[in-house]
Amino acid sequence: MGAGIAYAFLAAGSRVTVIEATGEAASAARARLAASVTTASERGHLDRDPAELLARVEVSDDPSALEGCELVVEAVPESPALKAGVLAAIEAAAPDAWIGTNTSSLSIDDLAGSLARPERLVGLHFFNPVPASALVEIVVGGKTDPALVERARTWVGGLGKTAVSVTDSPGFASSRLGVMLALEAMRMVEEGVASAGDVDTAMELGYRHPMGPLRTTDLVGLDVRLAIAEYLEERLGPRFAPPRILRDKVAAGDLGKKTGRGFFSW
Numbered sequence: 504m505g506a507g508i509a510y511a512f513l514a515a516g517s518r519v520t521v522i523e524a525t526g527e528a529a530s531a532a533r534a535r536l537a538a539s540v541t542t543a544s545e546r547g548h549l550d551r552d553p554a555e556l557l558a559r560v561e562v563s564d565d566p567s568a569l570e571g572c573e574l575v576v577e578a579v580p581e582s583p584a585l586k587a588g589v590l591a592a593i594e595a596a597a598p599d600a601w602i603g604t605n606t607s608s609l610s611i612d613d614l615a616g617s618l619a620r621p622e623r624l625v626g627l628h629f630f631n632p633v634p635a636s637a638l639v640e641i642v643v644g645g646k647t648d649p650a651l652v653e654r655a656r657t658w659v660g661g662l663g664k665t666a667v668s669v670t671d672s673p674g675f676a677s678s679r680l681g682v683m684l685a686l687e688a689m690r691m692v693e694e695g696v697a698s699a700g701d702v703d704t705a706m707e708l709g710y711r712h713p714m715g716p717l718r719t720t721d722l723v724g725l726d727v728r729l730a731i732a733e734y735l736e737e738r739l740g741p742r743f744a745p746p747r748i749l750r751d752k753v754a755a756g757d758l759g760k761k762t763g764r765g766f767f768s769w
């Protein structure tokens with residue numbers, strides 16, 4: 504997601520600094536971004552010179568490179584403790600930056616608790632794959648500065664995407680509904696009601712969803728969806744309890760597209 508978000512801002516003309524956890528991960532991130540830019544250019548999706556885009560990106564494993572940034576978007580894995588530590592490090596490195604968190608489910612108010620200035624944090628929930636997705640969910644915490652919400656709308660518009668605003672609540676609008684649909688689809692496969700392919704086709708053709716809930720889960724990552732379901736179960740009750748089939752697949756390492764297998768083979 505971080506690479507996709509960085510690409511979106513680059514393609515829109517911004518200067519971008521990417522921070523990874525280690526030097527090795529930073530090299531991989533640089534290579535991934537360069538490959539995205541080259542592919543987009545070859546497919547005619549870029550109206551800018553690829554070399555000019557890549558000249559505007561800095562990749563580092565040192566958070567102090569964030570100093571002077573207007574906006575920092577956090578996109579580390581969905582762990583409250585990890586995110587809290589990273590958000591505090593961002594605030595220390597770039598005290599004047601606005602901060603967006605790409606969390607798919609965690610409470611903005613809880614995450615803001617790790618900041619000295621919680622009013623500078625807003626949820627900026629991008630969708631996968633970022634370049635092809637038209638939506639960003641802006642999640643407004645109890646302490647989020649209204650001026651930041653306005654800026655967020657401008658940033659999202661500048662990326663050529665549409666924003667929806669949601670008050671901070673578990674799973675926001677998109678994850679809460681999307682995960683509920685996916686969990687029910689998994690339970691149906693588990694109970695032998697229909698195959699994964701047929702469940703997805705029913706939603707794609709019957710309800711005009713561009714992608715069924717199980718293929719979407721494969722794309723998002725089964726581990727990511729399991730973590731969200733566990734969090735929603737804790738906050739909203741047993742209707743979000745992850746089905747056994749999801750736990751088993753994650754335990755077996757079948758995490759979806761990224762590992763080659765989830766509910767489908769890729």
Ligand SMILES: NC(=O)c1ccc[n+]([C@@H]2O[C@H](COP(=O)([O-])OP(=O)(O)OC[C@H]3O[C@@H](n4cnc5c(N)ncnc54)[C@H](O)[C@@H]3O)[C@@H](O)[C@H]2O)c1
Pocket residue numbers: 504505522523524528578579580581582589605606607608628629630631722723724727
């Ligand atoms: N996968 C999706 O479809 C999707 C969609 C919307 C939002 N999200 C959210 O985006 C966030 C990231 O998800 P992802 O699927 O991209 O995860 P991922 O595991 O693929 O990527 C996380 C990245 O964070 C880096 N990282 C870990 N610790 C770090 C640190 N201390 N400092 C800097 N970088 C660090 C990792 O090296 C990795 O590159 C999560 O909050 C997730 O819920 C994911």
